[in-house]
Amino acid sequence: MTPRSAIVGNREPDERYRWGNPGSEIKEMGILCEIRGLSVSYAQPTGGRVRVVDQLSLEIRAGEVVGILGESGCGKSTLAGAVLRMLPRGGECDSGTVVFHGRDVLTMTEAELGKVRGAQIALVPQDPAHTLNPVMSVGTQVAEVLQAHLQMSGTERWARVLELLGEVGFERPTEICVAYPHQLSGGQRQRIAIAQAISCQPGLVIADEPTSKLDAPLQAEIVSLLARIRSKHGLAVLLIGHDPAIFAGFADRIAVMYAGRIVEVGTVTQIFRQPLHPYTQALVSIAKSVVSPSAASVRARFTAIEGESPDPANLPAGCRFTPRCADRMDVCSRRYPQAFLPEPARPVNCFKYGE
Amino acid sequence: MLRVEGLTKRYVRGGLWRNRSEVAAVDGVDFEIHEGRTLALVGESGSGKSSVARCVAYLERPDRGSIWIDGRDVTARRSKQRSRVGLFLRNRVQMVFQDAVTSMNPRLTALEVVEEPLLIMGLDRSLRKQAAEKVVREVGLPPEWLARRVLEFSGGQRQRLAIARSLVTRPRLLVLDEALTGLDLSTQAQIANLLLDLQAAHRLTYLLISHDLALVARLADTIAVMAHGKIVESGPAFETMTSPEHEETKRLVECARAAQANFAAVSGTGS
Numbered sequence: 060m061t062p063r064s065a066i067v068g069n070r071e072p073d074e075r076y077r078w079g080n081p082g083s084e085i086k087e088m089g090i091l092c093e094i095r096g097l098s099v100s101y102a103q104p105t106g107g108r109v110r111v112v113d114q115l116s117l118e119i120r121a122g123e124v125v126g127i128l129g130e131s132g133c134g135k136s137t138l139a140g141a142v143l144r145m146l147p148r149g150g151e152c153d154s155g156t157v158v159f160h161g162r163d164v165l166t167m168t169e170a171e172l173g174k175v176r177g178a179q180i181a182l183v184p185q186d187p188a189h190t191l192n193p194v195m196s197v198g199t200q201v202a203e204v205l206q207a208h209l210q211m212s213g214t215e216r217w218a219r220v221l222e223l224l225g226e227v228g229f230e231r232p233t234e235i236c237v238a239y240p241h242q243l244s245g246g247q248r249q250r251i252a253i254a255q256a257i258s259c260q261p262g263l264v265i266a267d268e269p270t271s272k273l274d275a276p277l278q279a280e281i282v283s284l285l286a287r288i289r290s291k292h293g294l295a296v297l298l299i300g301h302d303p304a305i306f307a308g309f310a311d312r313i314a315v316m317y318a319g320r321i322v323e324v325g326t327v328t329q330i331f332r333q334p335l336h337p338y339t340q341a342l343v344s345i346a347k348s349v350v351s352p353s354a355a356s357v358r359a360r361f362t363a364i365e366g367e368s369p370d371p372a373n374l375p376a377g378c379r380f381t382p383r384c385a386d387r388m389d390v391c392s393r394r395y396p397q398a399f400l401p402e403p404a405r406p407v408n409c410f411k412y413g414e
Numbered sequence: 415m416l417r418v419e420g421l422t423k424r425y426v427r428g429g430l431w432r433n434r435s436e437v438a439a440v441d442g443v444d445f446e447i448h449e450g451r452t453l454a455l456v457g458e459s460g461s462g463k464s465s466v467a468r469c470v471a472y473l474e475r476p477d478r479g480s481i482w483i484d485g486r487d488v489t490a491r492r493s494k495q496r497s498r499v500g501l502f503l504r505n506r507v508q509m510v511f512q513d514a515v516t517s518m519n520p521r522l523t524a525l526e527v528v529e530e531p532l533l534i535m536g537l538d539r540s541l542r543k544q545a546a547e548k549v550v551r552e553v554g555l556p557p558e559w560l561a562r563r564v565l566e567f568s569g570g571q572r573q574r575l576a577i578a579r580s581l582v583t584r585p586r587l588l589v590l591d592e593a594l595t596g597l598d599l600s601t602q603a604q605i606a607n608l609l610l611d612l613q614a615a616h617r618l619t620y621l622l623i624s625h626d627l628a629l630v631a632r633l634a635d636t637i638a639v640m641a642h643g644k645i646v647e648s649g650p651a652f653e654t655m656t657s658p659e660h661e662e663t664k665r666l667v668e669c670a671r672a673a674q675a676n677f678a679a680v681s682g683t684g685s
Binding site for chain 1: 452
């Protein structure tokens with residue numbers, strides 16, 4: 060089915076299009092999603108389970124952009140999967156709650172979950188080349204999401220598809236609508252994935268490394284598109300990434316994750332100007348050295364964090380960053396540091412800030 | 415060390431009979447790299463930089479032009495000469511491919527991956543093992559890990575393994591095709607340091623292919639910017655980065671800066 064005509068015009072806002080969750084009242088900056096003590100583990104081929112997200116707590120307020128900064132293997136994508144209950148085979152939540160709009164996502168029935176996932180919590184995947192259907196036009200794939208969640212006539216639906224494509228920055232939505240994924244560039248496919256994610260006006264969008272497969276110029280474009288959509292509709296975003304640069308100018312708060320746990324939380328400015336945890340300090344200093352190359356930095360060695368992230372099956376005792384930490388103390392390898400509050404609303408799990 | 419003159423590579427596009435057309439991916443490219451130096455070839459996707467890399471690494475034959483390595487033209491036409499050129503090149507030029515995670519068979523052991531080039535050269539087992547152990551130590555991996563399977567290695571470790579595989583024949587020139595793309599920031603810094611150390615230790619020459627101008631500006635001596643199959647600007651790395659002349663270079667510099675501008679502002683780093 061192809062759209063009959065571009066009937067995109069100024070229409071009255073429709074009740075069904077209200078951003079957030081229709082029928083429920085979200086207080087401005089009230090807590091939208093609260094993750095408490097979440098632990099996720101995977102079954103090992105050799106038997107036993109390996110815990111990759113460990114006792115993690117995080118809250119996302121309505122309309123807030125929270126960044127999860129961490130390196131590959133730290134469990135950040137597993138966290139996204141757990142919130143959406145879309146963990147790969149063998150993955151299970153061992154404990155904890157994910158309360159969204161007052162209800163625990165982890166204990167919902169499949170039918171209840173079907174109403175929330177895709178409609179109220181949506182995902183922008185890492186690589187849409189793998190998630191889009193190659194034999195279906197992209198317009199149809201956006202329409203499918205609408206069909207699954209909203210009651211509307213075919214004409215209305217196609218009008219909405221074109222409107223969405225326009226919203227994610229396509230100048231000729233009618234042409235893009237009938238294209239197949241292989242005819243589009245990586246950046247265009249990512250826009251389609253964003254159109255799918257925002258199609259039902261979700262309250263929360265989870266963007267799992269939305270730019271990591273794109274060239275640098277495109278990365279900036281996609282992030283600014285997400286920022287534009289977010290400020291227009293006031294949706295909350297959980298942005299996951301390993302490059303500090305994508306958070307700047309977009310995220311409100313950043314949670315730094317290392318080996319399955321959050322080690323530090325702060326506003327973007329706090330994290331980038333005064334990082335407190337030694338891991339964050341090292342990451343930020345690497346990012347800074349890339350940003351401001353000077354004549355002296357040409358062919359000079361890079362600042363690096365020596366060593367590798369620990370294997371989740373074989374974690375070091377105490378603080379998990381200890382073996383790579385420049386400021387390690389005796390106590391660090393004995394027990395895991397609880398969250399200290401050197402400043403208000405600035406929890407840091409590091410013994411530098413208390414015993 | 416390496417001199418490329420008038421390199422041209424065309425690809426056929428379209429169907430078997432209909433819509434058949436030729437595209438010049440590389441169109442008359444000239445450059446040279448001196449021994450122990452690094453040239454970075456930058457450009458956006460589709461500018462032809464990977465085709466140049468593949469021609470230099472002898473994976474594809476150029477349609478026109480010549481490639482001189484150590485004073486010898488390797489673009490010989492006749493097949494008998496070509497096999498001799500292959501032998502000549504083996505311990506002079508090697509390539510490190512983009513995305514080490516997918517460019518290696520995950521079921522092989524690290525030893526099998528690293529020794530493969532030597533196997534093709536016909537070395538016997540003990541010599542191969544000895545060479546493999548030496549080279550993995552140089553890239554910062556413990557030699558005991560050679561018995562492990564590739565799938566047990568992390569992304570950064572696989573990249574080290576890929577570098578070890580290309581160094582095992584002791585080449586003089588390494589062609590690095592997006593070797594730092596897609597890695598975590600701290601891993602990227604580690605691999606960049608490794609490349610700098612190896613270059614200093616062995617007087618290696620690098621041909622670096624990348625779209626990340628900010629990163630290569632720190633690794634390369636010279637930058638050559640490619641657009642639509644041609645080199646549009648080239649010069650010393652830092653100068654090209656700070657005072658670009660050609661439109662395409664200006665655009666790339668602008669993009670690199672824009673991507674980092676927010677971070678620079680938030681973190682208080684002057685750019």
